[in-house]
Amino acid sequence: MSASHRRSPSADAAACRTETPPEAAQERRHVLTFACPDRRGIVHAVTGALLEQDADIAESQQYGSPDTGMFFLRVEFRSPASAERLEAVLAPLRERFAARASLWPASARTRTLIMCSKDGHTLNDLLFARRAGALPIDVPAIVSNHRDLEPLAAFHEIPFVHVPVAPGDPASKRAAEDRLRQLLLEHEVDLVVLARYMQILSDELCTDLAGRAINIHHSFLPSFKGARPYHQAHERGVKLIGATAHYVTSDLDEGPIIAQQVQPVTHAQTAADFVERGREVEGSTLVRAVRWHAEHRVLLDGRRTVVFA
Ligand SMILES: Nc1nc2c(c(=O)[nH]1)N[C@@H](CN(C=O)c1ccc(C(=O)N[C@@H](CCC(=O)O)C(=O)O)cc1)CN2
Numbered sequence: 001m002s003a004s005h006r007r008s009p010s011a012d013a014a015a016c017r018t019e020t021p022p023e024a025a026q027e028r029r030h031v032l033t034f035a036c037p038d039r040r041g042i043v044h045a046v047t048g049a050l051l052e053q054d055a056d057i058a059e060s061q062q063y064g065s066p067d068t069g070m071f072f073l074r075v076e077f078r079s080p081a082s083a084e085r086l087e088a089v090l091a092p093l094r095e096r097f098a099a100r101a102s103l104w105p106a107s108a109r110t111r112t113l114i115m116c117s118k119d120g121h122t123l124n125d126l127l128f129a130r131r132a133g134a135l136p137i138d139v140p141a142i143v144s145n146h147r148d149l150e151p152l153a154a155f156h157e158i159p160f161v162h163v164p165v166a167p168g169d170p171a172s173k174r175a176a177e178d179r180l181r182q183l184l185l186e187h188e189v190d191l192v193v194l195a196r197y198m199q200i201l202s203d204e205l206c207t208d209l210a211g212r213a214i215n216i217h218h219s220f221l222p223s224f225k226g227a228r229p230y231h232q233a234h235e236r237g238v239k240l241i242g243a244t245a246h247y248v249t250s251d252l253d254e255g256p257i258i259a260q261q262v263q264p265v266t267h268a269q270t271a272a273d274f275v276e277r278g279r280e281v282e283g284s285t286l287v288r289a290v291r292w293h294a295e296h297r298v299l300l301d302g303r304r305t306v307v308f309a
Pocket residue numbers: 167194197198199200201202203206215216217218226227247248249250251252253254255
């Protein structure tokens with residue numbers, strides 16, 4: 001389930017929302033995500049409760065996982081009911097089905113902090129997609145352990161925060177993560193995106209960011225985890241290279257996979273050729289994963305994801 005460090009925005013919005021005039025009420029679009037142990041009657045109960053709030057359902061997808069016994073539901077709908085009223089309707093359903101359920105204003109944008117190092121192609125693709133209106137995210141800051149990509153941030157008029165990490169210096173890495181935590185709080189960040197950020201995050205930070213940090217790994221996982229995956233792949237003589245966007249966990253490049261793409265390669269290409277060909281799919285894979293997360297289409301099912309694309 002797409003996770004946020006704060007209760008669902010609808011609850012926050014409801015807490016401070018004044019009564020919306022009737023003419024604007026029909027414009028209340030919401031996304032409901034619901035995950036619970038599978039049993040009969042879930043969809044009936046949830047859609048019945050929405051019907052009682054005069055909801056018009058625009059999109060509804062569901063999946064029952066045979067492996068985990070979990071049921072997943074994503075409903076996009078319009079309703080004249082306030083977010084506060086909808087949250088009140090959800091509460092008994094959470095209890096009845098022991099469900100993880102969140103309600104999101106469909107128009108809300110995900111506050112996303114992007115982290116990078118020296119390679120800027122995936123950062124560039126993310127910022128281009130945002131500027132083109134293809135990615136519903138706001139980017140309050142870009143954080144990097146190098147200054148190479150500061151001009152790119154400046155072009156997009158996004159604050160660039162240089163947070164250096166001295167190689168092999170644990171104190172430096174701890175200081176960097178302390179600074180990162182400050183930024184996460186200061187900007188009320190919902191999502192962290194590692195856009196070829198080449199530092200391993202600590203176990204503690206991974207725990208705090210569970211379900212809301214996405215990394216792009218430049219291989220078709222689970223093959224070639226860790227550093228220099230294209231060189232590992234070239235050594236192995238692969239005929240496909242790829243990119244994988246996944247949630248970040250303390251197990252390096254083992255987090256739940258969100259999106260993947262592959263590219264054909266041949267024996268005649270060098271590792272450097274693989275690096276160049278790989279760039280063509282890394283950015284689009286990361287953009288797709290971030291968009292799906294921002295649209296609350298990705299729900300966690302243990303070590304795997306359910307993606308209602
Ligand atoms: N806890 C996690 N941190 C990170 C993950 C992750 O899945 N869990 N993904 C990586 C990205 N990555 C490959 O995609 C990767 C980045 C860096 C390294 C690495 O060995 N880094 C060295 C330093 C290298 C340098 O200074 O240039 C290190 O951190 O000691 C391996 C894989 C991002 N972080």
